[in-house]
Amino acid sequence: MFLFITQNLAQTKGSHDIFKGINLEVQNGEKIALVGPNGIGKTTLLRILAGIDMPSGGQLRFFAPVQIGYLAQDDAYFQEGTLQSVLEGAGSEKSTLDWREALSRFNFSGKETQQVSLLSGGEKTRLKLACLWMQGCDLLLLDEPSNHLDLEQLNWLEGYLRDFPGTAIIVSHDRYFLDRVAEKVVELGKTGLTSYPGNYSAYKEAKEAKFAQDMKTYYDQEKQARKIENAVQKLTAWEEKAHRESRRKANSDGPTMGKKEFYRAKAKKIAKSVKNTVKRLERMEEERIERPKKGPAINLSFQELRRGGDRLLTADRIFKSYGNRVLLNNLSFYLRPGEKAALVGNNGAGKTTLLRLILNQEQVDKGELWISPAARIGYLDQEIRSIDNQRTIIEEVTRSGCQPGPARQLLAGLLIRGDAVFKPCSVLSMGERVRVALIKLLVGQYDLLLLDEPTNFLDLESREKFEEALQAFEGALIIVSHDRYLLEQVSETTWYLENGKLTVYPGALSEYQKANPKSESNIDTTAEKIRLELKLARLEGELSGLDRGRNQEEYQSLEAEYFQTVELLRELN
Incomplete structure (x- = not known):
């Protein structure tokens, strides 16, 4: 049964079309991922569906009264109060749900007196979802709900959405999350929506299959067009020959009239064939598709890195505390040249602190942290503070030792193309800043990169290009990220930090999950x-x-x- 449909929905900003021709049919109980590049209008569409904004054209039709819950990015919903007071105020007049049950369902048991101002970003997301639950929502519109959530919280959110009996439309850049939750993927473009059955991986397979089929269609039509063009050339040559023959004088052996009529009729017949063949070619031109385009591949050329030993860094029984809180308790580990490690753990476990110790921005309280004196370390922090706002993009990259030509190729590989390279860094979006910072690191001849949430602010396409770049990098990596798909694609070992202890698992994140079955969600078999x-x-x-x-x-x-x-x-x- 349909929950709602949209017909030719459109939105403009001034004279600019954000999107148009949006036709969408949503069934009760569907879990839908809404995808598309940054700036295409995903948040705008959610706000229209939520009734916050009005479309500039088209229709939105609900088939029954619906209670809609909207979770915005960086929601400033909570100002002050306790969890109890916020949840009590969230219940609708029609709802009979109890705030105590909300505390239990959303993992806040025993915390009713806690001030919301002291909650972490992930806890605030859970509290907003609890408020939406108190309202008895039939439709959830979630804009980046996985932001600020650690692995444990992400697993909880996946389970909650799978069990949610209503409909959910989700915008997220977390591909692993979309794989676990989505049953349908809807891709938003400038001129409409394209729907794909299944989760994110199924969507990617369908896109690749469509690209392969489009390429086959393109080559087939090119082959057929060449065949018709050759036929036209041959027929035209025959027609000209027939006309010449019809005009020739008879030879001395007999009369000319019969031959003239024969060649004149032949020329007329060939001319008709030429005309019909040209029409076929013209019809083909009208239906002709352009060559399908894929984004530029990442082509990175690195100078050979120095190999000064079998270890880049070694920690021997290190401790780090803040006041009475012990963050790192008797940690011992090492990292080899070229090794790629995923550093995972819940929020507040000490992951960023460990990176700061390796960078010598802080000192261990006890123990020894040895770093090879020959090692060059590059760092990408969450705030992207390494970018000089006084320079253009191309100036910032070439400052790292890369020539303008290769720099432009690298930037194009990460979707910064053409005249965009001359934009001043001061006007860059956070996603653009991340990509520029990564290029600087990749051309900087570093032996070790420390990446703290590197895919924040990147859309799905940019994340995939980012992965290609990291896979091509020959140096060592330590990556802190909530993007489990990235960690699975790039990392070779997993470092799990919990309660001050570090456990090293061989293999990627999936190896850690196999060793901890409670952290795995069931994969949607369908x-x-x-x-x-x-x-x-x-x-x-x-x-x-x-x-x-x-x-x-x-x-x-x-x-x-x-x-x-x-x-x-x-x-x-």
Whole structure:
């Protein structure tokens, strides 16, 4: 049953179209991910659906009375008061829900007298969701709900949304989160929406399959167009020859009239064929699609890094306290050259403190922290303070030792293209600042990069480009991030910090989760089936377009991937 539909919804700002032609059908109980690049209008669309803003055109139609809950980014909803007073004030007149049950459901048991001003960012997100629950919402509109949440809180939020009986539309840059929660992905563009069944991974597979099919269609149409053009040239040449023959004088062996009529009729017939073939070509031109475009690949050339030993840093029984609070308690670990480690743990566990110790911005209370004197360390902090606002983007990157040509190529690889490189750094968005800071680090010949929440403010496409860059980097990394998808793609070891202790797990984040089953959420089997089915469709398209004889190695690789996917799908059925 439909909850609501939109018809040709549009929004403008001055003379600028934010979006138009938005047609969306939403069923009761659906969990939908709303994706698209930064600035495309995702938040604007949520605000229209929430009734906060009015569209400039089109219709929004609900089929029954609906209680809507809207969670905004960086919500300043709470000013003062205790958890109890805030929850009591949040209940609607129609709701019979009790604030005590809200405390229990949202992991605030026994904290009713706590002041909301003392809550962390993640706790405030949970409290706002508790307020929406008190209102008895049928529709949740969530704008970046996973911001400020640590791994434990993210797992809780995933479970809450999966169990939520109503409808949820979610804007998030956390791909792992969207994989666990979304049943449908809706991509917002300038001229409308495109819907994809399944979770985020299924959406990516569908996009890749569509790209492969579009490329096949493009090459097929180019081949057909060349074939028709060649036919036109041949027919035109034959027509000209027939006209010449019809005008020739008869030879001495007989009369000319019969030959003239024959060649004149032949020329007329060929001219008709030429005309029909040209019309076919014109119709094809009208329906012709442009060559599908993919974003530029990340092409990074690094100078060979120094290898001055088998360890970059070593910690031997280090301690760090603030007052009576012990953050780091008897930690021992080491990092090898080229090793990529994910530093994970709940908010407040001491992750940023550990990075500051490695940077020598703070000192250990006890123990020894040894860092190779030859090691060059680069740091990307959450505030991106390394950018000089007095310079342009290109000046800032070339200041790190990179020539203008390669600098522009690197910036284009991270989606800063053309004249955008001449923008002053003072006007950059936080996402642009992150990308510029990363390029500076990657060209700076560092042996070790310390990255503290590097994907904050980046949209989904930028995050994927960011991953490509980090995978190409040959130095060592220590990454602090709530982006589990990034950690899974980039890290080789996982450092888990909890209650002052550090445990090192071999392998990526998934290895840590296997060792801690309570931290894993159940994967949506239906969404996984859809993803695998779409992958099969893409592989079938690629295999059908390959000549096995000429591309034997590539064909065998795709064929092996195809049968592996078939087996995975069989296991789920």
